[in-house]
Amino acid sequence: MTEPAQYTSQKHIPALQIKDLSFQYEGSTTPALSGINMQINYSTINLILGGSGSGKSTLLLSIAGLIPRFIPGDIKGKILISDRDIHKLEQKEIPALYGVVFQDFKYQLFSTNALYESAFYPSNLGISRDETINKAKKSLRMLGIEHLSDRTPSSLSGGEKQRLSIASVLSGGTDIIGLDEPFTDIDSSSRVEIINML
Numbered sequence: 731m732t733e734p735a736q737y738t739s740q741k742h743i744p745a746l747q748i749k750d751l752s753f754q755y756e757g758s759t760t761p762a763l764s765g766i767n768m769q770i771n772y773s774t775i776n777l778i779l780g781g782s783g784s785g786k787s788t789l790l791l792s793i794a795g796l797i798p799r800f801i802p803g804d805i806k807g808k809i810l811i812s813d814r815d816i817h818k819l820e821q822k823e824i825p826a827l828y829g830v831v832f833q834d835f836k837y838q839l840f841s842t843n844a845l846y847e848s849a850f851y852p853s854n855l856g857i858s859r860d861e862t863i864n865k866a867k868k869s870l871r872m873l874g875i876e877h878l879s880d881r882t883p884s885s886l887s888g889g890e891k892q893r894l895s896i897a898s899v900l901s902g903g904t905d906i907i908g909l910d911e912p913f914t915d916i917d918s919s920s921r922v923e924i925i926n927m928l
Contacts, residue, residue, distance in 0.1 A: 751807035
């Protein structure tokens with residue numbers, strides 16, 4: 731069985747390309763990002779290291795298209811996801827290409843229970859209700875929190891909330907996921923499980 735042409739050709743282009751990206755927050759005198767160039771291919775796990783305040787979160791917010799649309803400042807350079815310039819896309823188009831779990835993941839959780847939270851991402855991508863629920867259940871199971879389906883996000887522990895935020899993004903089914911300090915509230919053995927799953 732051969733793969734669809736679109737899928738096959740997509741895998742021959744980089745998943746993510748960043749070309750000479752610079753960004754300075756509004757009111758700041760110092761660039762948060764300066765001359766960033768990188769290429770990330772499909773089916774890889776990549777780690778971006780840097781000290782506090784080095785721009786890691788700013789980079790992920792830029793890739794998500796939130797900078798400068800919702801976070802003002804001066805941006806230069808190009809960000810291509812699957813060869814599509816995110817600055818030429820509408821914001822609503824980006825989540826189908828790139829999912830992100832933010833450093834302050836607790837602010838991503840607002841549904842009435844864990845199952846609906848995990849279903850929120852795919853439901854916003856136009857996926858049918860049945861498929862959305864199936865994807866949500868699968869993601870919760872993969873993260874080992876399916877038994878928490880009926881619990882409210884606010885009642886979960888820090889580690890459970892972090893797993894739920896990852897499950898929500900995974901259920902969207904995007905090829906590219908950015909995780910900003912994704913294991914701060916997760917024990918070391920669980921970290922290894924999640925990395926292997928990704």
